[in-house]
Amino acid sequence: MKNILFLLALLFSFTNSFSQVYTFEQVINLETTEVISQGTTGTCWSFSTSSFLESEIKRLTGKQIDVSEMYQVRHTYPKKAWNYVMRQGKAQFGEGGLAHDVMNSIRENGLVPKSVYSGMDADASGHNHAELAALLKGMLDVYIDNPSRSLSPKWQGIVSHTLDTYLGKDITDFTYEGVQYTPKSFQAMTKINPDNYVSLTSFTHHPFYSQFILNIPDNFSNGSFYNVTLDDMMATLNRALENGYTVELDCDVSERTFSAKQGLAVIPDDEAHFKEIMTQVRPEKNITQAYRQQEFESYATQDDHLMHITGTMSDQNGKIYYKVKNSWGTDDMYIANGGFVYMSEAYMRLKTIAIMIHKDAMTKDLKKKLKL
Structure with missing residues (x-):
């Protein structure tokens, strides 16, 4: 009888450990600017990468600068238009993009603060x-x-004029905190060098430790990614955060178990438990390299949102989650955790398309493998 009671108590204890309401404590909290909203736009790629750069500027210079997201959008649209026209419409043309599109724009056009280029009318309450x-x-x-x-030779000029009308005319010089800058001299002041940033991904349809063009719809600029093993990608992410580097994230947020309203992103071990796991700690699926690839090739994992990883959290059982800064605002009615989402390791392993980091956040061994 005692043995039966002991087993029942043990079973209750085990079950109860996976039915607790989530309680989180901060583990790593790296500096970032406040959460803002991308409004009614598909420009998360610029909002998230700008947030990432703001943290990098703080790390590199100690300065807190709110950089303009729309300046890079304004300079990226003509390139998307050229690609779409030259491919005779047999390409995607929309609001989407990737982190390297911001870096490409900075390399060519520099950086400006939001105070001199907001990308919207002075009386507007948000982007649309x-x-x-x-x-x-x-x-x-x-x-x-x-x-x-x-084609009329005027089409590029008309595109440019349209962008000027909706986002604002390009700027060649401006004053910031009493100092005169050009976009390139402002970039130099921030110490942002686009060549110092690398994009990592992890898929088996290309050799590991090589570069390849990731065939996803928003990669209109044919950007290359370094392909590493899933374990290496996760280890690099963890090492970066532990050493004070924030990380840019491209991932899939279409899962039922990604919720900005609840501020949580998890992968249940059984799909039948998708509702329960959003409010109670439950076991998660073990994500292997093979399963990740299967989900990508079946379109179950797609590139649909970019965000900014700024730290880690721990639940009451010591399990680690990534603190991910979103760009959907902070409305308490619809957004939890002040606009941050706590993403489990399982979700990160399965649903990450790619990450961007400063190359100094990588180990010497990995940089050697990638010939960096």
């Missing part, structure tokens, strides 16, 4: 690009479908 995106695509489709197949 629905009309801009529809107008640009409709205009480009007209050029592409021109029966004469002879």
Whole structure:
């Protein structure tokens, strides 16, 4: 009888350990600017990468600077338009992009603070690009479908004028904190060098420790990624955070178990438990390299959102979650944790498309393997 009671108590204890309401404590908390909203736009790639750069500027210079997201959007749209037109509409044209698109823009056009280029009218309460995106695509489709197949040489100028109208004209010089800058001299002041940042991914359809162009819809600029094992990618992410480097994240947030409202992203060991795991600690699936690849190739994992990893959290059982800064605002009715999402290791292993980090955050051994 005593043995039966002991076993029942043990079973109750085990079950109860996986049915507790989540309680989190901060483990690593790296400096970042406040959470803001990308509004009604598909420009998370610029918002998240700008947030990442703001943390990098703080780390490199000690300065807290709010950089302009829309300055990079303004300079990226013409390149997307060129790609779409030259491919005769057989490419994606939309608001999406990737972290390296911001770096490409900075390399060519520099950086500016948001105070001199907000990308919206002074009386606007937020960003809304629905009309801009529809107008640009409709205009480009007209050029592409021109029966004469002879494009007007004016189309690029009209695209530029449209962007000027909706986002604001390009700027060549400005004053910031009493100092005169150009976008390139401002970039130099921030110590941001795009060549110091690398994008890592982990898929088996290309050799590990090589570069390849990741074939996802928003990679219109054909950016290359370094391919590493899943364990190496996670170890690099962890090492970066432990050593004071924040990390840019490209991932899939379409899962039922990703919730900004609850501030949580997890992968249940059984899909039937997807509701319970959003409110109670439960076991998660073991994510292998093979399972990750299977989910990617079946479109179960897709590139649909970019965010900024700024630290780690621990639940009451000592399990680690990543503290991920989102760009959907901080409305308490719909957004938990002040706009941050606590993402489990299982979710990160399965749903991460790629990460971007400063190359100094990598081990010497990994840099050697990648020939960096």
